[in-house]
Amino acid sequence: MSEIVLALDVKDLTSAEKILEMLGPDLKYVKIGPRLFCQGGREFILSVGKNWKVFLDIKLHDIPNTVKDAVSAIAEMGIFGLTLHVAGGKRMLCEAVKGRNEANPDMKLFGVTVLTSINEEEWKAVSPGCGIEDAIEMRTKLADEAGIDGVVCSPRDLESIKKVSDKLLTLVPGVRPEGTSKDDQARIMTPGQAKKKGADFIVIGRPILLASDPLEALTAIKGEVACS
Numbered sequence: 001m002s003e004i005v006l007a008l009d010v011k012d013l014t015s016a017e018k019i020l021e022m023l024g025p026d027l028k029y030v031k032i033g034p035r036l037f038c039q040g041g042r043e044f045i046l047s048v049g050k051n052w053k054v055f056l057d058i059k060l061h062d063i064p065n066t067v068k069d070a071v072s073a074i075a076e077m078g079i080f081g082l083t084l085h086v087a088g089g090k091r092m093l094c095e096a097v098k099g100r101n102e103a104n105p106d107m108k109l110f111g112v113t114v115l116t117s118i119n120e121e122e123w124k125a126v127s128p129g130c131g132i133e134d135a136i137e138m139r140t141k142l143a144d145e146a147g148i149d150g151v152v153c154s155p156r157d158l159e160s161i162k163k164v165s166d167k168l169l170t171l172v173p174g175v176r177p178e179g180t181s182k183d184d185q186a187r188i189m190t191p192g193q194a195k196k197k198g199a200d201f202i203v204i205g206r207p208i209l210l211a212s213d214p215l216e217a218l219t220a221i222k223g224e225v226a227c228s
Contacts, residue, residue, distance in 0.1 A: 002202050002225050003028060004201075004204060005055060005171070006203075007057075007204065007206075008036060009205045016048075022214050023215055029053045031057050032048065033058070037056065046078075049078060053080035059085050061087065064094075067088065067096050075104035078104060079107060080108060081107065083112055084110075093143065093146035094147070096146075110151060110152050111151050113135070113143070113152065136157050136160065139151075140164040141164055143168060150169030150200070151169075155172050156174075156189065171200070175189055176204075177224070192224045195228045196228055204221060207221070208221070
């Protein structure tokens with residue numbers, strides 16, 4: 001069963017609290033990024049965590065010991081999941097697992113393979129000689145070997161990732177209902193298509209946040225996923 005995750009990408013804490021109040025128990029998972037984390041910090045994360053399962057999406061990428069310490073501190077908050085960059089390497093990922101296990105073994109670690117906003121032209125500029133698909137495959141293998149729980153990936157990459165590892169959970173942004181804007185995502189798919197491809201967690205933000213009735217939009221998306 002694919003779960004819907006709200007990308008809570010709003011400007012301030014007041015707006016965040018308002019949308020969460022509107023969606024209430026119909027929403028289960030919430031992804032919080034750097035902006036709201038910087039504004040509200042630990043107190044805000046703990047507050048949201050009382051009613052929803054929180055993915056903290058800050059994509060940690062640093063030397064192994066620094067990441068280990070950060071993961072340990074975040075795991076103590078009791079959140080559901082945390083993102084980090086697989087590009088940090090196997091030793092960094094293994095240290096992240098150690099830090100998580102010491103503080104809260106239940107928190108899930110999700111590794112970003114390649115940002116879903118990056119297209120082929122942009123990728124060639126930062127990684128000449130290596131194609132996106134090759135990088136995603138190698139980084140997925142690395143995530144699996146390091147023992148993290150899942151990867152963040154484009155819906156277009158789901159099939160190849162599932163072939164590399166059937167153990168890794170998939171957190172999938174770049175999902176848009178039919179007829180809505182692509183925004184800054186380069187490789188997208190509809191919620192129903194993402195479910196059919198094997199997405200475990202489907203991340204959707206603006207199609208819900210900017211809807212005239214966010215709860216109705218969420219309900220429609222959940223219905224599409226359930227029927228796919």
